[in-house]
Amino acid sequence: MKWLISKCLLGDPCRYDGQSKPSDKVCQLARNISYTGVCPEVAGGLATPRIPSEYNGEVVSNADGTGVDFAYRLGAKYTVNLAGEGPACCILKEKSPSCGTEKRYDGTFTSTLVDGEGVAVQALYDAGICAVSEVVVDEVLTEISRGLTIIYRIDTILPALAARYTADLNQSLTDVSWDTTQVCVVGEGSDIPQDLPCILIDLCDAPSKVYTDSSMQVRSSHQAKKNYLLSCLLTEAMQADPVVSADDNESCSALFAHGSLECAPMPYSDIVELLVRTTRRLHDFLYIA
Numbered sequence: 001m002k003w004l005i006s007k008c009l010l011g012d013p014c015r016y017d018g019q020s021k022p023s024d025k026v027c028q029l030a031r032n033i034s035y036t037g038v039c040p041e042v043a044g045g046l047a048t049p050r051i052p053s054e055y056n057g058e059v060v061s062n063a064d065g066t067g068v069d070f071a072y073r074l075g076a077k078y079t080v081n082l083a084g085e086g087p088a089c090c091i092l093k094e095k096s097p098s099c100g101t102e103k104r105y106d107g108t109f110t111s112t113l114v115d116g117e118g119v120a121v122q123a124l125y126d127a128g129i130c131a132v133s134e135v136v137v138d139e140v141l142t143e144i145s146r147g148l149t150i151i152y153r154i155d156t157i158l159p160a161l162a163a164r165y166t167a168d169l170n171q172s173l174t175d176v177s178w179d180t181t182q183v184c185v186v187g188e189g190s191d192i193p194q195d196l197p198c199i200l201i202d203l204c205d206a207p208s209k210v211y212t213d214s215s216m217q218v219r220s221s222h223q224a225k226k227n228y229l230l231s232c233l234l235t236e237a238m239q240a241d242p243v244v245s246a247d248d249n250e251s252c253s254a255l256f257a258h259g260s261l262e263c264a265p266m267p268y269s270d271i272v273e274l275l276v277r278t279t280r281r282l283h284d285f286l287y288i289a
């Protein structure tokens, strides 16, 4: 998973005024992932400090009326290239004429905010790459700290057996310091709890897939962006797991053969132990992230 982060959110003084805009939560996350810092405006050839600019949805101009569109488009192309072709999550500074993901100033230099993206984010969206803001990171990490629901889904499991897995999992995880977090095992088609942020880990396929409760469209709602970030965080955590990651297809396939734990060639206690271990990894990653 590739992560791009606005440099100014990480404390780099690359803003137009020669200052940075560090975000505690983004810096906290950055300490636990491998990422690339980017400043599209500097990458486009603009100096720091520089005259403030705004994007009116068509062109970018300086406050003195000078057109700077070319530099912004160049920086946008550079950012898209940096994100590359694989799955990526870009965390970019809201309201910027380059990096804004949902809001930007309207180009009149009257402090008027409008719905819309900055130039680099528009280019990312056009390339099918998602970008979320520091606001989304802050909200998601805060919500995780309050608790979430982790659901392991198994397609043909009987309700009584799913309930037994759930009870044993939670019993084995009582030492984990996330009081409001639930872990449960469900069969396909079962109701998903809605009261907490929800992570669905689908064990019907190998390697396991991670979903949140809605699919992501790159130009979608604030809530869908939060779900996307959560899904990226989980993907990151799962990639670090030797059992469920794509690096270990064989053990995962063996365990969840035929898409059903009931057919798995492993004793019940080993499966519980595996799910406990996986849950602990998710917990450790999410709570330090």
Ligand code: SF4
Pocket (backbone or CB within 6 Å): 006, 007, 008, 009, 014, 015, 016, 038, 039, 040, 041, 042, 093, 096, 098, 099
């Ligand atoms: S272009 Fe983006 S990274 Fe650079 S200073 Fe502006 S908001 Fe920050």
